[in-house]
Amino acid sequence: MAAETETKLNIWDAFWDLRIKECPCDVHFCDWLEKNKITNSSIFHFGTGGHHIVGIRTAENGSNNCVLGINASPQEYDTFVQLAIEKPQVEKTYKVFFGDIYQLEPRLLPMFDVVTLFHLCEFRDARNDAYKALTDRQVADLLTDHTRPGGYILFYTKSFAFDTAEKVIATWEKEKPVEKVGMYETLLVYRKKK
Numbered sequence: 001m002a003a004e005t006e007t008k009l010n011i012w013d014a015f016w017d018l019r020i021k022e023c024p025c026d027v028h029f030c031d032w033l034e035k036n037k038i039t040n041s042s043i044f045h046f047g048t049g050g051h052h053i054v055g056i057r058t059a060e061n062g063s064n065n066c067v068l069g070i071n072a073s074p075q076e077y078d079t080f081v082q083l084a085i086e087k088p089q090v091e092k093t094y095k096v097f098f099g100d101i102y103q104l105e106p107r108l109l110p111m112f113d114v115v116t117l118f119h120l121c122e123f124r125d126a127r128n129d130a131y132k133a134l135t136d137r138q139v140a141d142l143l144t145d146h147t148r149p150g151g152y153i154l155f156y157t158k159s160f161a162f163d164t165a166e167k168v169i170a171t172w173e174k175e176k177p178v179e180k181v182g183m184y185e186t187l188l189v190y191r192k193k194k
């Protein structure tokens with residue numbers, strides 16, 4: 001009898017430490033939050049890396065923002081566990097879960113004030129198809145539906161997949177209740193209509 005083919009989760013079997021020159025999106029995002037005086041807000045962050053700068057800076061800058069981050073790297077997730085143990089004051093407002101963003105379950109998601117989609121179109125491939133995961137557009141739509149009116153959705157224009165993401169964004173902005181705010185450094189900022 002032929003062995004059953006196992007479909008495994010399409011994880012990101014790598015570790016990303018802070019590399020500001022190569023990938024400044026998280027630092028630009030922290031700067032944007034501070035510059036725009038965004039406080040007391042809930043943030044969904046796609047791709048925490050193993051450095052967790054968004055969660056740490058948010059917890060330490062007095063903004064009272066809170067962050068739910070996702071990564072698909074067991075190694076990065078381990079660093080969150082260590083961070084949480086060592087810095088309970090950060091863990092209070094910063095939660096990370098391990099998983100594939102293309103498997104987001106709407107019933108488990110609250111509404112957010114700010115959503116980052118920096119890595120849209122970077123990681124999804126045939127392995128996600130194998131378990132009928134969401135598409136990039138579906139992830140964008142789902143998180144838009146979970147953004148409060150007046151809230152923000154941000155993309156990263158220096159992403160290696162931005163040429164693909166741009167096409168998704170072009171139809172998304174026509175079909176969803178969003179409006180372009182403009183650029184901040186490398187980030188493209190949209191607002192959900194009120």
Ligand SMILES: C[S@@+](CC[C@H](N)C(=O)[O-])C[C@H]1O[C@@H](n2cnc3c(N)ncnc32)[C@H](O)[C@@H]1O
Nearest residue numbers: 012016023047048049071072073099100101123
């Ligand atoms: C290149 S790293 C960038 C990390 C961070 N945003 C930065 O710029 O420093 C990409 C991030 O996306 C996460 N990632 C990759 N595939 C993912 C998926 N399917 N679902 C959720 N996160 C994923 C990785 O675990 C990693 O944290």
